[in-house]
Amino acid sequence: MTTLSIEGRKVQVSDDFLSLSPADQEKTVEEIASSLRIAPAGQSGPRHPIMSQVNKGIAEAVGGLADFVNPFDEPHALNPFSEGTGSATAGLERLMQGAGVEVAQQDPKGAAEGFARGAGQAAGSLLPVAKGLQALRGAGGAVGRFADDAYRALTTQAAPAAEVFAGGLSGAAEEVADEAGAPEWVQNTAAIAAPMSVPAGAALVKGAARISPAAALTRRAAAELAPYTNSGARAVASDRLQSLAGGRDRAEELAQGITSDNPLSLTPAQQTGDANMLAVERLAADQNPNLRAALETRRADSSGAAQAAVQGMGGDAADAQTFFRQRRQSFKEQLQAQADGAMATSESRLRGIQSQNPDGENGVQITRNIKRALEDAMLQERELWAAIPRDAAVGTGAARAKAEALVAEVAYAQRNDVPRAIRDLLESPEVYGDTATVREMHGLYSELRRVARSAMAGNDQNKNTARMANEVADAILDDLGAKAGTTAIGQQINEARAFSAALHETFDRGAPGRLLKRTLDGDAAIDPELALKRTVGRGGTEAAVSSRQIEAAGGARPVIEDYISGQFKGSAVSSRDGAVTLSGARHYMARNKELLARYPELRSEIEGAVQQRETAEQLSQRITRRMAALEDQKRSAVARFTGETAESAIKSIIDAKNPIQAARRIANEARKDPSGAALDGVKGAIASHLIGSARTTRGAQTMLDATSLNRVLSDPKTARAIGQVFTQAEMSRLRLVARELAKSQATTNATIGNELSGAKANRLIEIVARIGAARHGASLGGGGGASLQTAQMASGRMKDLLNHLAQDKASQMIADAVTDPDLFKALLTHGGSAQATERAIPKLLPYLVGGIAAAGQ
Numbered sequence: 001m002t003t004l005s006i007e008g009r010k011v012q013v014s015d016d017f018l019s020l021s022p023a024d025q026e027k028t029v030e031e032i033a034s035s036l037r038i039a040p041a042g043q044s045g046p047r048h049p050i051m052s053q054v055n056k057g058i059a060e061a062v063g064g065l066a067d068f069v070n071p072f073d074e075p076h077a078l079n080p081f082s083e084g085t086g087s088a089t090a091g092l093e094r095l096m097q098g099a100g101v102e103v104a105q106q107d108p109k110g111a112a113e114g115f116a117r118g119a120g121q122a123a124g125s126l127l128p129v130a131k132g133l134q135a136l137r138g139a140g141g142a143v144g145r146f147a148d149d150a151y152r153a154l155t156t157q158a159a160p161a162a163e164v165f166a167g168g169l170s171g172a173a174e175e176v177a178d179e180a181g182a183p184e185w186v187q188n189t190a191a192i193a194a195p196m197s198v199p200a201g202a203a204l205v206k207g208a209a210r211i212s213p214a215a216a217l218t219r220r221a222a223a224e225l226a227p228y229t230n231s232g233a234r235a236v237a238s239d240r241l242q243s244l245a246g247g248r249d250r251a252e253e254l255a256q257g258i259t260s261d262n263p264l265s266l267t268p269a270q271q272t273g274d275a276n277m278l279a280v281e282r283l284a285a286d287q288n289p290n291l292r293a294a295l296e297t298r299r300a301d302s303s304g305a306a307q308a309a310v311q312g313m314g315g316d317a318a319d320a321q322t323f324f325r326q327r328r329q330s331f332k333e334q335l336q337a338q339a340d341g342a343m344a345t346s347e348s349r350l351r352g353i354q355s356q357n358p359d360g361e362n363g364v365q366i367t368r369n370i371k372r373a374l375e376d377a378m379l380q381e382r383e384l385w386a387a388i389p390r391d392a393a394v395g396t397g398a399a400r401a402k403a404e405a406l407v408a409e410v411a412y413a414q415r416n417d418v419p420r421a422i423r424d425l426l427e428s429p430e431v432y433g434d435t436a437t438v439r440e441m442h443g444l445y446s447e448l449r450r451v452a453r454s455a456m457a458g459n460d461q462n463k464n465t466a467r468m469a470n471e472v473a474d475a476i477l478d479d480l481g482a483k484a485g486t487t488a489i490g491q492q493i494n495e496a497r498a499f500s501a502a503l504h505e506t507f508d509r510g511a512p513g514r515l516l517k518r519t520l521d522g523d524a525a526i527d528p529e530l531a532l533k534r535t536v537g538r539g540g541t542e543a544a545v546s547s548r549q550i551e552a553a554g555g556a557r558p559v560i561e562d563y564i565s566g567q568f569k570g571s572a573v574s575s576r577d578g579a580v581t582l583s584g585a586r587h588y589m590a591r592n593k594e595l596l597a598r599y600p601e602l603r604s605e606i607e608g609a610v611q612q613r614e615t616a617e618q619l620s621q622r623i624t625r626r627m628a629a630l631e632d633q634k635r636s637a638v639a640r641f642t643g644e645t646a647e648s649a650i651k652s653i654i655d656a657k658n659p660i661q662a663a664r665r666i667a668n669e670a671r672k673d674p675s676g677a678a679l680d681g682v683k684g685a686i687a688s689h690l691i692g693s694a695r696t697t698r699g700a701q702t703m704l705d706a707t708s709l710n711r712v713l714s715d716p717k718t719a720r721a722i723g724q725v726f727t728q729a730e731m732s733r734l735r736l737v738a739r740e741l742a743k744s745q746a747t748t749n750a751t752i753g754n755e756l757s758g759a760k761a762n763r764l765i766e767i768v769a770r771i772g773a774a775r776h777g778a779s780l781g782g783g784g785g786a787s788l789q790t791a792q793m794a795s796g797r798m799k800d801l802l803n804h805l806a807q808d809k810a811s812q813m814i815a816d817a818v819t820d821p822d823l824f825k826a827l828l829t830h831g832g833s834a835q836a837t838e839r840a841i842p843k844l845l846p847y848l849v850g851g852i853a854a855a856g857q
Contacts, residue, residue: 002014002015002017002018004017004029004032011032013028013032022051022055022058022120023055025051026051026055026102049104049113049116050113050116051102051116052102052103052104053104053108053113053114053116053117053120055102055103055104055120056093056103056104056105056117056120057116057117057118057119057120058120059093059103059120060120104117233757233809233810233812233813234810234813234827234830235830236757236758236809236810237757237810237811237813237814237817237827238826238827238828238830240756240757240758240810240814241277241280241814241817241824241827241828242827242828243758244276244277244279244280244752245274245276245277245828251828251829252828252829254272254274254277254828255824255825255828255829257271257272257273258271258272258821258824258825258828259271259821260821260822262740263305263306263309263736263737263740264302264305264306264309264737264740264741264743264744265298265301265302265305266302266740266743266744267281267295267298267818267819267821268817268818268819268820268821268824268825269281269818269824270743270744270746271743271821273743273746275748275749275750276748276750276752278746278747278748278750279748279750279751279752280752280756280814280818281295281818282747282748283752283754283756284756284814284815284818285818287756287811287815288815291815291818291819294819295818295819298819299703299744299745300701300703302740302741302744302745303701303703303704303741303744303745304703306704306706306709306737306738306740306741306744307691307703307704309733309737310687310690310691310704310734310737311684311687311688311691312687313683313684313687313726313730313733313734314680314681314682314683314684314685314686314687314688315677315680315681315683315684316677316680316681316684317681317682317684317685317688318681319677319678319680319681320641320670320677320678320679320680320681320682320684320685321641321642321681323670323673323677323678323681324638324641324642324669324670324678325642327669327672328630328638328639328642331630332627332630335623335626335627336623336627338619338623339616339619339620339623339624342615342616342619342620343613343616343617343620345612345616346580346609346612346613346615346616346617347580347613347616349608349609349612349613350569350572350573350580350585350609350610350613351569351573351580352609353565353568353569353572353605353606353609354565354566354569355562355563355565355566355567355569356562357559357562358566359529359532359533359537359563359566359567360529360530361529362532362559362560362562362563362566363527363528363529363530363531363532363533363563364528364529364531365556365559366515366528366531366532366550366555366556366559366560367515367524367528367531368528369554369555369556369559370507370512370515370516370550370553370554370555371516372554373507373553373554374503374507374512374516374553374554377499377503377506377507378503380499381496381499381500381503384492384495384496384499384500385442385496385500387492387496388438388442388489388492388493388496389438389489390437390438390439390442391437391438391439392437392438392489393435393436393437393438394435394436394437394438394441394479394480394481394489395434395435395479396425396432396433396434396435396436396441396479397434397479398475398476398478398479399425399432399441399444399472399475399476399478399479400425400426400432401475402471402472402474402475403422403425403426403472403475404426406418406422406468406471406472407422407423407426410468414464417462417464417465417468418465418468419448419451419465419468419469419472421444421447421448421451421469421472422448422468422469422472424444425444425472432444438480438489438493441476441479441480442476442480442493444476445473445476445477445480448469448470448472448473448476449469449470449473451465451466451469452465452466452467452469452470452473453466455469477493480493481493482494482497506549506552506553507553509549510545510546510549511535511545511546511549511550511553512549512550512552512553512555514526514534514535515528515531515535515550532560532563535547535549535550536550536560536563536564536595537563537567539591539592539595540591540592540594540595541594543592543594543595544594544595544597544598547560547595547598548598557599560599561599561602564592564595564596564599564602565602567588567592568585568588568589568606571584571585571587571588572584572585572588572610580613582610582613582614582617585606585609585610585613586610589606589607589610638665638666638669640653641653641666641682641685650685650686650688650689651689653666653721654689654718654721659717659718659721660717660720660721660724662721663721663722663724663725664724666682666725667679667682667724667725670682670725679725682725683725683726683730686722686725686726690709690712690713690734691704693708693709693712694706694708694709694712696708704741705745706738706741706742706744706745707742707745709738709741710738710739710742713734713735713738719731722734755811756810756811756814756815757809757810757811757814813827814827
């Protein structure tokens with residue numbers, strides 16, 4: 001319901017009253033007054049001074065426009081109407097009065113009547129102006145664009161109310177200036193500037209709300225005029241940002257991400273990351289060079305802060321390099337000591353296998369032992385033969401029969417092949433009758449065996465002689481009973497024979513036979529000092545056989561082993577420089593394999609020493625390769641890190657075939673530093689690599705490029721490699737810095753118009769003011785082309801003035817908020833939830849106080 005005051009009485013009407021035209025409202029009021037039997041006041045002036053002034057303004061606006069376009073309203077030479085058609089304004093007033101609509105006949109007095117007259121003029125102009133603009137929209141060019149813009153503004157729901165209210169303010173300001181005795185140009189200026197004035201706007205809005213039946217209309221007009229007042233700037237700026245954010249809920253959501261304390265000192269718009277908020281920041285910077293320079297400086301500072309944050313996550317790479325070098329050197333020394341120890345132990349063991357006596361002394365000892373053994377054997381042989389009864393008679397039948405048969409078979413030409421001893425057996429019956437003594441028969445046996453050996457010796461062998469001698473000798477054994485061992489004498493003979501055969505086999509053949517052999521001059525065929533060298537020292541199978549024969553002939557086994565030990569050392573130790581050589585040791589073992597097999601303990605000792613030496617040399621070689629690998633930058637990630645600059649080392653690791661493994665090895669090595677400096681150094685090197693990879697030059701500034709930094713951190717393989725060094729929390733910090741840096745460098749293609757607040761100068765006032773300025777400029781131009789140019793300049797200046805008056809209050813607040821997180825947050829949250837508004841008011845209060853102070857001035 002709406003309450004009206006009619007002649008001091010309160011009357012409630014429906015809200016539909018507000019939608020009536022002024023004439024209908026006046027008529028309705030008169031009908032209510034008539035029904036209430038309220039008589040008009042007894043005064044000479046109009047009963048309704050305010051509405052009469054409104055009606056007067058409407059008549060002047062509508063009729064004035066008709067008079068402006070009517071060339072025949074006044075008489076002139078070309079007018080077909082001698083008296084003219086007359087003023088349309090006067091005619092419209094008569095029509096209104098005839099219809100019972102009260103029209104003021106005097107000029108307005110005071111601000112209230114001035115407001116009413118101006119509001120009526122504005123209301124009367126709305127319809128024709130809108131229709132004219134509608135017609136001009138198709139004109140094209142600048143005129144068409146201006147007309148289209150103005151028409152759309154006037155056809156909004158709130159625009160007509162704003163235009164009416166603005167007209168009222170103009171009329172009121174002009175009347176106040178007139179009452180104050182100001183010159184005409186001051187009155188015109190007041191009329192133009194009044195709609196932008198806080199004192200006039202605030203006072204007249206309140207006054208109009210009290211005295212005008214269109215109170216709701218004035219409230220809507222006040223809201224429309226908010227961008228033009230200091231007190232309305234707060235609401236306009238807040239509504240503007242909230243609208244760009246996508247509504248209050250979205251604005252509060254963006255505000256939650258704004259803080260005055262962030263690592264990279266991001267602006268509020270950058271913190272939100274919203275395209276429209278970034279567009280607000282960009283537009284503010286475009287309009288204010290100082291703000292633009294400040295934002296550029298801030299962007300550079302953000303890059304520096306990001307670089308410091310990344311670099312601050314690590315220490316000095318030189319600390320890690322120093323630790324790696326020291327640890328590598330210590331490790332190399334340990335490895336070398338291990339290799340040297342193994343080599344020394346094996347060398348000592350090899351050198352320990354040596355003879356106790358010189359080779360010559362061992363040879364003399366062997367020869368002496370063999371001779372002593374031979375003497376003992378010969379003495380025993382004599383004793384065996386001496387025990388046989390030498391004079392006992394034995395038969396000669398078997399021997400004589402064999403001899404006769406052999407001689408009978410011999411060819412004449414071979415008669416000399418028959419040994420002399422066989423002929424003596426057949427031709428000496430006095431010695432060899434049917435019986436003969438054991439001495440004679442054994443003597444004959446021995447001679448025949450000697451003849452057989454001699455016949456087979458030398459180069460002129462006679463096998464026939466040897467055969468006959470051996471066959472008769474065997475027959476003599478039958479006669480002696482030795483062959484079958486059937487008699488006591490035969491058994492004794494067999495025992496003596498076997499011993500003699502063994503003695504002959506042992507001392508007359510093989511190595512002992514060679515050592516005991518004499519030359520024709522009676523000298524030893526082999527010098528005793530060379531005895532072992534000429535037998536055991538020959539190597540191969542011959543050495544093994546000789547050692548066995550010598551031992552069988554009485555040679556001491558320890559003496560032979562001592563000689564072998566000396567021979568081995570001679571091969572294993574170089575005679576030139578005294579160095580142990582495995583090749584010589586292996587050569588001796590291979591050449592004397594059969595010989596060493598006869599002495600398993602000595603062979604085991606030699607093999608163990610050689611194997612230990614081989615192991616030591618293999619260990620030494622492995623250690624050498626390991627130390628070389630430690631220095632090989634192609635194979636060792638730690639070597640690359642230590643041998644190059646830290647940045648190059650980290651890059652080579654990240655570019656490796658397996659960067660994750662390389663980074664893990666470096667990190668594991670660095671973690672062995674108890675002080676932690678090495679690991680910090682590796683982190684510092686990685687940080688330097690990240691900075692180097694993302695550094696770019698923009699103009700004269702070198703800064704971090706967020707895109708490049710995020711690209712490195714987003715690469716899966718690189719991120720996993722870096723993650724081997726940094727903790728999960730540190731990786732999160734790195735990514736946070738990269739994201740914040742990206743916000744500081746974010747750009748947007750979003751557009752929000754040409755004005756921060758989104759407000760524009762009142763269209764109708766602009767038209768009126770520019771026309772007035774053009775007319776004044778034309779009068780100053782003096783007519784002709786100069787007057788046209790002056791009029792255009794004056795009109796343009798007036799437009800600039802109006803735009804400045806209309807925009808710099810709310811826009812300035814938004815521009816200030818670009819670098820003020822608290823203000824930006826307050827504008828986003830003002831008018832939203834109760835809690836958000838309560839937090840926003842303290843930040844907005846200084847702007848309200850400032851607006852009030854400016855209004856007072």
